[in-house]
Amino acid sequence: MNPVSVTDYRQLAKKRLPHFLFEYIDGGSYAETTLGRNMADLERVALRQRVLTDVSSLDLSVELFGQSLSMPVALAPIGLAGMNARRGEVQAARAAAVAGVPFCLSTVSACSLDEVARSTAKPFWFQLYMIRDRAFMRDLLGSARRLGCSALVLTADMPVPGSRYRDYRSGLAGAPGLRGNLRRVAQSVCRPGWAWDVGINGRPHQLGNVAPILGNNSGMDDFFAWMRDNFDPGVTWKDIDFVRGEWGGPLIVKGILDPEDARSAVAEGVDGIVVSNHGGRQLDGVLSSVKALPPIVDAVGDKATVLVDGGVRSGLDVVRMLALGAQGVLLGRAWAYALGARGEAGVTHMLKIIAAEIAVAMALTGCRNIEAIDRDILAELGQDINSRL
Structure with missing residues (x-):
């Protein structure tokens, strides 16, 4: 298969990765209602097609947190991504650097901060979970600072892990000891390319x-x-002070779904927030990211940079999110599928696909640059944006 979309990369990843790893990437929590909403609600966002405007020259570039980007996207943090390809986070970081977009390394990555930093000349972002051991966190943040990470993404929506039933069914979780190991080994043997x-x-x-x-x-x-x-x-908003004291650079809080929490983040002086439901992997039944986005944008105003993730499978989806007020979009499963399918080359190609799709959507909505993408290009706005989603 010659992949021409993120969906194609998903199918290739499913064929190449052991079952337990693909299900870990692909699945959500409980009945996966929110996972489905993320994509379904995003598809409902209708755009205004405009004609006979000069779109012979398009500019996809933006600046986020003092960094010039080729387009308004970043690779979101994904735990265990390094298992999707050989030293997977290193390969993804290289692909992001070539494409001119940020890569965000997860706390629970296979490759360490040091390994990724040695492998790319471009600065990358680091994602932090709040750990009980504050001394460990202090050391981890010190390493991120020393290695030149350009932004810190604090994940706030995981005080406890969500119940992801696919992981139990696949054998990734819930089958401890020899039994679980044997299930995973058996699935790996069925994927000889990955096994080697x-x-x-x-x-x-x-x-x-x-x-x-x-x-x-x-x-x-x-x-x-x-x-x-x-x-x-037990983490609260007061812990932002600890993180800020140990970090000092741009601080982004990820996992905001409620305008009141967005206001609290702004009150704590964070530089950015990510409107996110963890890809439908935490509390099932909550709002889709795209439906939560507009009221949060209105609540924050220009006091913090608003990013978003959840359900984005194309450059068209990126434009939809930007039209609803996001200033940047994090790609999660999109790069995980591409990495699992074809490693660094897959991520590089996937980012080219996303860029091309953004450009087409901009041209057909009459937007010459990213700043021109706003609610004016939405076909159905009305008094309440959410009523149209």
Whole structure:
């Protein structure tokens, strides 16, 4: 298959990755209602097609958090992404650098901050979970600062992990010990290309940033146990002061779905927020990101940069999010599928597809630059944007 869309990359990833890894990328929590809403509600956003405007020259570039980008997208943090291809986060970071967009490394990545920093000359973002052990967090933030990370993304919507039933059914979680290992090995053997490239030659298989804590306990069972026992459910807005004190650079809070929380983030002086429901992987039944976006944009105004993720599968979706007020869009599953399918080359190609789709959507809505994409290009606005979604 010659991929021409993110959907094509999803199908290729499904054929190449072991079942438990694909289900981890593809799935959501509980009945996956919000996962479905993210895409369905985004597809309902209708745009105004405009004709006979001069769109011979288009400018997709933007500036976010002091960084010039080729287009208003970034690669979102994804846990365990390094298992989708050999040293996967390194490959994705390289692809993002070539494309001129940010890559955000997850706290629970396979590749460490040091490994990614050694592999790319471009600065990247770092995503942080609030951990009970503040000394560990202090060391982690110190490493991110020392290695030149250009922005910090604090994930706020995961005080406890969501219930992701696909992970139990696939054998990724819920089957500890030998039984679970055997299920995963059996699935890996059915994907010989992955087994050779990642399973054998992609070692070490560990969480690079938390390896000093896990030590030799670096299996899947240890990973889920560590998350359950070490994520801090007692975190509050007051902890922003701790993070800010240890960081100092641009601070973005991810996981905002309510305007009141957006106002609280602004009151704490954060530089940006990400409107996000964790890709439908935390609390099922909540609003889609696209439906939550407009009232949050209105609540924040120009006091913080508003980013968004959730359900974005094309450059057209990026334009829809921008029209509703986002200043940038995080791509999650889109790059995870491409990485799983074809490694760095897949991510590079996927970003070219996204850029081309953004350009077409801009041309057909009469927008010569990103600043021109606003609510005026929405076909159905009305008094209440949400009533039209």
